[in-house]
Amino acid sequence: MHVTSPVREPLIQGGKTYADVTEDICRHVEATPTKEWKIAFGLSLIVLAYGSVCLAWTWWEGLGVWGLNKTVGWAWDITNFVWWVGIGHAGTLISAILLLFRQKWRTSINRAAEAMTIFAVICAASFILMHMGRPWMAYWALPLPNAFGSLWVNFNSPLVWDVFAISTYFSVSLVFWYIGLIPDLATIRDRATSKVSKFMYGTFAMGWDGSAKTWARYEYISLILAGLSTPLVLSVHTIVSMDFATSVIPGWHTTIFPPYFVAGAIFSGFAMVQNLMLITRVVYKLEDYITLEHIETMNKVITLTGSVVGVAYITEFFIAWYGGVEYEYYAFFNRMTGPYWWAYWAMMTCNVISPQLFWSRKLRRSITFTFFISVVVNIGMWFERFVIIVTSLHRDYIPSSWAMFSPTRYDIGDYIFSFGLFFTLFLLFSKYLPVVNMAEVKAVLRSTSAQLPAKIAGVAKVRQRGTAEPVYNKDQE
């Protein structure tokens, strides 16, 4: 018989049975869309429509509609790309690295976090297509025979590495996520009443029956996929950082970039997970599944990675001075005190100072504060990429070519497009797919439930609608 350790708080609150888990998660998939969901979906569609118009004009007219100039040839496009890819990293960290570390708390959030990864990478990829200017030529980045051009792609270039890294990352994440979805899709299939949902969920569940043999193989491949995704996710942001680090631009040409980018990616990704989960848990009444413990643990990860990022900023600055290369020194001095000083200090405040507030237990267990800091962190991480890209470029070696960058309506509109796309996809996901991995939550229920093992089995409790009390009220110390 398993014994629940009294030292730790149970991961899943409210004494859930297996049937309760099915019921609590499937309810939202089976119900007709709520008014709130429709409003949110409508808003994201409007945002997406506005962004699409801007994007269409960008492609029709050409990249001249952006605020780029001869000196600043990369600005918001690559900033947004790196920002979105970074956000994606948290999902893989939760689903893969925490699986290898046997962190059971990940089961409540991994599904939504992985979905976030996939949508964030789609948004990131859209900026790659945008900044090409001629997206119909995108296939030129693939290794295709000479008939399509005069040459093969240059495999020495980090930009080509990036094509492979991002596409592998996206497709492997998608497969990992889908394999995890199959058992839950089967659960919904077996509960479905309408013909359409029976057919749709049945098709995507691919005949899953939950036999012991299948589960054994499932567990085995989950472990290998996690083992593959762990170095993969580290390689992706490493390669993204090499887009900069292998060039000879002062401010980019630093060996600290790979670890610093990876830490920053996880930092911003967890902030985005917090934002999404804090809303989802309230809307879907998942307070028993995504508890204050989960939020606190994620805040600890934010503090850790935020501190790594802070140390990286300071190290980078120290080396720029200590290294004695005057161009390098100037690049960093210019970041801090030049015309873009406000971006630099916004980055420092949001990324270095704000996560340190989570050393206070009270603050990291406060939902409102967590939400606020998560937004701040995401703003800060956007500024980090802006600072690295624009302030390193805008003053080059010849003062006569020094320039400033200011975004046009299309720079902003194309950024808005990515938000519209992200939220549209996330809302569709949260309505039509189970937001919590039911099978994995059931698997950890026994060892982590507040109730005695005997109570886990059995039928679902009758849920009194509208009277469900949020758990965190009684959890407050």
Next chain:
Amino acid sequence: MAELSGKYLVGVYDDDDTVLHAVPKLRKAGVKIKEVYSPFPIHGLDEALGHPRTRIGIAAFMFGVTGCCAVLTLMIWTMGYDWPMIIGGKDPISIPNYIPITFEGTVLFTAFGMVTTFLISNGLGPGTHFHPRFDVRATDNKFIMAIEMSRNSMSEEEISRALKDSGAEEVNIKQF
């Protein structure tokens, strides 16, 4: 899941611990169990049922080696032989620069190869959802044990009693 035929006795358990302890008990009593279906993985259940250890890891390794070789070959051939070029003063074939893509290719081939093997070996795929199942509650909160009558020499009553004794809350007969 493959098509089913014949007559089955289906034991329904409502707890994962019960079913895990029931399996060795029943096997000792001489009952041949076809399979146990559960809503989530139960550790040790496949060994208790006597299923051989999965060899999917070997397949994954093979796919990984294939991917590694394929991508490396592509790069060495295109950069070194088909259209040799000196870039950044490096040799046309400069292996260190190929490491990132070799790694990505290895991961890609391993993941897709392994997942395809997984789907095929379990008989999972589109178009299989009309196949009958023993009990749909196996994806919700019940643990279903299937016993194929034609493969057992014991009588229906004996097996039924053994199932009940091992903790099954229901025993049903399923004919396909």
